Amino acid sequence: MTLKFWVTAPFFLGDSPRPWGALLSDMLDLAQAAEDLGFEGISMPENHFQNYVTNPSSLNFCAVVSQRTTRLRLQPGVIVLPYYHPLLIASEISMLEALAPGRVEIGIARGGSRPQFDRIGVPFDEVRERYEESLDIIQRAWTEDDLSYDGRFYSFPETTIVPKPASIPDLWVAAQSVEGVRKVAEDGLNLLTMPNYGNFEPHGDFPMLLQAFNEAAEASDKPRGGVMVLRHVWLGQTEKDSQKYFDNLVYHWNHYSAVVKNSGRTDTAEGRLTRRVDDVGRQFIKGGIITPEKNSPSRDDLFENFDDPIMTTPDRMIERVKGYEQLGVTRLTVHQAWGQPIGDVIENMAFMAREVLPAFAEEPASVPA
Template sequence: MAMKFWVTTPFFYPDMSRPWSEVLDSMIRIVEAAEEFGFEGVTINENQFQNYVCNPSAMMFAAVATQRTQRLRIVPGVVVLPAYNPLLVASEMSLLDHLAPGRVGIGVARGGSRFQLDRLGVKPENQRAMYEEGLEIIRRLFTEEDVSHEGRFYSFPPTTLVPKPATQPHPEIWVASQSTAGVRKVAQQGLNLITAPNYGNFEPHGDLEELIGAYNDEIATTGNPRGEVMVLRHTWVGRTEEEALEYFDDVVNEYNYYMALVKGPGTVDTKEARLAPRDVGESRDYVHRGKMTPEQHSFSKDNLFEKYADPVLTTPDRMIERFKAYEALGVDHLACLIAVGMPTEAIINNMKMMAEEVLPAFAD
């Protein structure tokens, strides 16, 4: 099977003088355009209490997306499991699966930012264990009757989902992981992987290859069936290199918001550090009245394609060249992050250009 293309709904909201309803409308238009232009699916970002990702409920927006589309695959994610009771996550996913049978999955993670979990009372030292326990419960609830559980964080008497998922054995489960140790764990669990190396954008060449190699090696070692692999890339296509770089400053700005959320001051200069498991860091004072103070990293746009594996801001031919190499690595799905401050009309037009100039090269 050829690699398939998705888009993301990032709910990026740097200009809080705009009504938030404009952001919501833009994300709905991206969903509708993805359906119209032949993208395979859409992933829905979620985070709370700040303006980097300002969507408080990926699953609620996914319900909206199911009603605006007929064939598009829809993955709310990532849902940070320590923020939720797993019984409610499983129940809401069952509802989603009945709204669009066979078209929805869920992306899950332990969470990469302390800001959200501090406000929900989740202790950093408990985060990973809560995630693992919650995921185990969700997987059991999808397939078993009268599940009971006595655990460290969750305990409940015999409980059955009503309704059970429409899709058998259950909706797809995608796990977001950005470290070599993390992707090996996903492979051991036999689950689908969503990945991009730690610290996101302006990623040196070679990091993604090492991550995918670790996942593939672990599959070979365990003998598990290989799950599907989705990779996130920042993309913008142009007829010329200059045109493709029109919104370069917006891409840099989004990176600085992301780094404020997950890293704070400083840089990550070694591959070992970029691909190591990431902790959630110290509590920091960088959000005021919901508005985040971004970091101040700067980058040159010169020779961008040669210097970085991500972002991929280039012409159709070079974009195809880059993504054919990913396909050869075993990447099944490419999720395009294309809404990082650009006008909505420009985003829709760029999706259309990708559909016409890039996606045909990956047709089955």
């Protein structure tokens, strides 16, 4: 299967003085550009109570985009299942599928950041088990009538969600650690992944992660799921041109680094691919604003030193992505909006659509003579 290209609508606000409505408008423009330029789909991340990802409802945003596009595939996610009652999420996803028939896929996660759980009253040590129950309920609610449940966290009498999805959306499970990707593979689900510590990921980590996924899939009795990987991408006519927004990317990364600070060792591949552990009671958000870290990675030999970000020329981008394809990646989500003017983002998306996407086009069917 030929690798497909997606984009993401990251909703990064940072310290911008612009109103949030302007950012919303930018993300809608990005979604329309993805449709017009031939990207297969768009993922819409969701997060709460901070300025790193300022989209509190990926399902609502997908619903709006569904009415402005006709072929673009839509992936709300990741939806952190323990935040919500599974019957309500199952119903809302069904409605989205009715708005965009056959175009909906769902990104899900158990949740890896403690502050949100502390604020909505969900004990962090219950998250994994809540996620497992929720996923079971959602999958059954899509197909069963009069479903009743008596679990540790969720119990309800006979219930039928209305409407049911006309077609069952594919599920993509977010995992960034070796432990996490093995579980996804064992369950026969699709993997949604990115560097465990945001970006500036050295070469070698991703093949190690994929090896763990592939080995677990082979050992299971279920088929191997697809693999969608996110990469921070900016293209230029020259290497220097491609680094025009390097400082913006570092600033964006330092917000993510604040979220995962002190959550594990990062000086070895094994440490970077270990499940992160959140600190208890650490304060790094005030007034909804994250205090960013102060990492200052070098821009020298960026392509040679790091697998992510990919800030380079189109020919080297193709080279890198062909390598992903050989590893078994089925989709690449490109992250190109970390604070730049939206016009420049869309122009770079168009540059990629012209110079990179054709190298991954489906082979035309042969016509008998």
